[in-house]
Amino acid sequence: MITLKELAKQLNVSVSTVSKALHDAKDIGEETKKRIKEAAELYNYRPNKTALALKVNKTNTIGVVVPDILNPFFAKVLHGIEEYATIKGYDTIICVSHEQLKKEVKSVELMLQGRVDGFIISLSTETLSKQDFLHLDQISLNKKNLVLFDRTTSEIDCDKVVINDQKSIYDATRILISKHKTKIAFVSSIENLPIGLLRKGGYQKALVDHGLEPDPNLELDLTGSSQPHSLIKSFLSLHDFDAVISADNTSSLMFQSIVQSEQPELMNKIMLIGFSDEKNALLSYPKINYIDQKAMKIGEKAAELLIKRIESKEIDAKPVTFEMPFEIHIS
Numbered sequence: 001m002i003t004l005k006e007l008a009k010q011l012n013v014s015v016s017t018v019s020k021a022l023h024d025a026k027d028i029g030e031e032t033k034k035r036i037k038e039a040a041e042l043y044n045y046r047p048n049k050t051a052l053a054l055k056v057n058k059t060n061t062i063g064v065v066v067p068d069i070l071n072p073f074f075a076k077v078l079h080g081i082e083e084y085a086t087i088k089g090y091d092t093i094i095c096v097s098h099e100q101l102k103k104e105v106k107s108v109e110l111m112l113q114g115r116v117d118g119f120i121i122s123l124s125t126e127t128l129s130k131q132d133f134l135h136l137d138q139i140s141l142n143k144k145n146l147v148l149f150d151r152t153t154s155e156i157d158c159d160k161v162v163i164n165d166q167k168s169i170y171d172a173t174r175i176l177i178s179k180h181k182t183k184i185a186f187v188s189s190i191e192n193l194p195i196g197l198l199r200k201g202g203y204q205k206a207l208v209d210h211g212l213e214p215d216p217n218l219e220l221d222l223t224g225s226s227q228p229h230s231l232i233k234s235f236l237s238l239h240d241f242d243a244v245i246s247a248d249n250t251s252s253l254m255f256q257s258i259v260q261s262e263q264p265e266l267m268n269k270i271m272l273i274g275f276s277d278e279k280n281a282l283l284s285y286p287k288i289n290y291i292d293q294k295a296m297k298i299g300e301k302a303a304e305l306l307i308k309r310i311e312s313k314e315i316d317a318k319p320v321t322f323e324m325p326f327e328i329h330i331s
Contacts, residue, residue, distance in 0.1 A: 002043040011039055061091045062306055063111035065104055065121045067151070069096045072249060072280050073295045074122065077149065080299020081120060088307050090117075101126040105135040112138065118145035118306045123153065125192055131155070145309040149302045150293075151193060159305045160321040161298050165195045168291050168326045169202035172273045173245055175328060177210045181243035181271060184212075185235075187255050188247035189222040196223070199247040222251050232258045236266075246274035256284055273328070281329070292327045 008015045013036070021028045021036040039045075064081055066074040082092050093116060095107035104124045111119070119139055127133070128151060136156050139146045149161040176184050186203045190196035204214045220235050222228040232255055246252030252274020259266050267286070276290035301322055309317075 002045050004045070007036075007040060007043060007045050010043065011036060059115050059117055060089055061093060061114070061116045062303070062310075063108075063114075063116040063119045064092055064094045065097055065107045065111075065119065066094070067097050067099045067122055067124045069094070072277070073150075073275075073293065076277065076295035077122070077299035077302070080296035080301075081303045082299075083296075084300040084303040085307070088303075090303075090307060097124040097127075099125040101130055101132055108135045108139065112142055112144070116144070117310045118147070120147045120149065120302045120306055122149050123151040128153065128194060129192065145306055147302045147306045147309075149298055151195060157319050159309065159319050161302045161305065161324060162321060163293050163298075163324050163326045165198040166202035166205070168293075168328075169199040169245060169247065170206045172291055172328055173203050173206035174210065175330065176243040176245065176271060176273065177206065177212070179243075179271065182212060183215075183218065183241045184243040184245060185218040185220065185239065185241040186245050186247070187220040187222065187232075187235075187251045189225075189228065189251045190248045191221050191223045196247050203245050203247075222254075228254060229258060233262055236262055242270055244270060244272040246272065249275045249280065252276065252288060252290075253280075253284055256288060273330075278329070287331050289330045290328075292329060294324050294326065298324050 002010075004018055005015055008018045011018065013032075017028065017032070018036055021033045022040060024033065062081075062085060064078065066078065068074055069078070078094060085092050093111055093114065095111065097104035097107060101124060104121075104127055108119065121136075131153075133153060133155050136146065146156070146158040147161065148156065148158060152160045152162060173184060184203075184207065186200060188196055188200060191200065200219070207214050217239060218241055220231065222231055225231055228251075236259065244252075244255060246255060252272060253276075256272055259270070271289065273289040273291065275293060276288060277292050277295060281288045281290045301324065305320070305322065
């Protein structure tokens with residue numbers, strides 16, 4: 001590979017002229033641009049991105065940290081981030097924290113060393129439980145922009161993309177009540193997360209607001225269980241219910257599958273609503289009713305907010321929290 005200086009020497013022009021021509025500068029003639037670009041291709045010239053990044057203090061790269069890449073929700077968010085970033089000319093580097101604070105901290109440190117322009121992060125379970133956000137402060141100290149999504153914290157002042165977790169479950173519960181369901185069970189595997197508690201609160205509030213007494217016996221917590229199937233089977237044998245609200249995609253699919261296996265006659269009597277999307281809802285039969293968080297749009301919006309910050313000249317613009325509208329789909 002030839003260097004910029006060597007290419008300029010071959011063409012008998014200045015280094016500045018070559019650089020401007022390759023960047024389509026208006027003060028360079030079209031014939032000169034064509035000659036320089038043809039020569040660059042002939043000699044296999046490639047710009048030194050690292051040197052350029054150091055010169056302009058910008059890499060056109062964003063760092064993304066998610067708790068679980070196998071979770072369909074996070075996979076779709078990543079798709080949205082990557083697609084929007086590509087359109088805007090940015091690359092993405094993705095790290096997975098595996099729900100661990102230590103891995104999340106290490107991911108941030110590594111990407112700060114790699115000089116990313118900003119971060120998009122969904123916090124790990126351990127980060128939220130320990131309320132340890134020092135690594136996020138490091139992002140600010142290094143003058144990098146940050147967007148949090150889904151799992152956020154009020155302790156960090158930055159742009160955020162969320163849904164109204166409490167309202168989403170409240171509205172879903174209200175739909176069940178409107179269909180004359182009075183014994184509504186609640187199942188969750190995320191009660192160790194703030195969003196899990198908000199969703200449970202939405203379920204309980206909807207019951208109270210519609211004259212129904214919340215029954216703790218109809219609340220099934222699968223969080224951290226090594227034997228969730230056994231817990232669900234036991235729940236089915238002990239309790240009478242006519243509907244189910246799930247706080248997350250995993251518990252809803254699991255619950256419906258076990259009902260079909262253990263008590264198939266119940267499928268015609270109960271109604272279940274969980275978190276999912278159109279594609280994953282089709283993985284269950286009958287097709288599950290679901291709350292769609294618009295995961296891909298969350299990713300697109302997070303990338304949009306971050307890139308806007310990176311490219312903005314308004315240094316003191318106040319952080320915004322964007323609330324993504326959700327949709328409830330009933331079959």
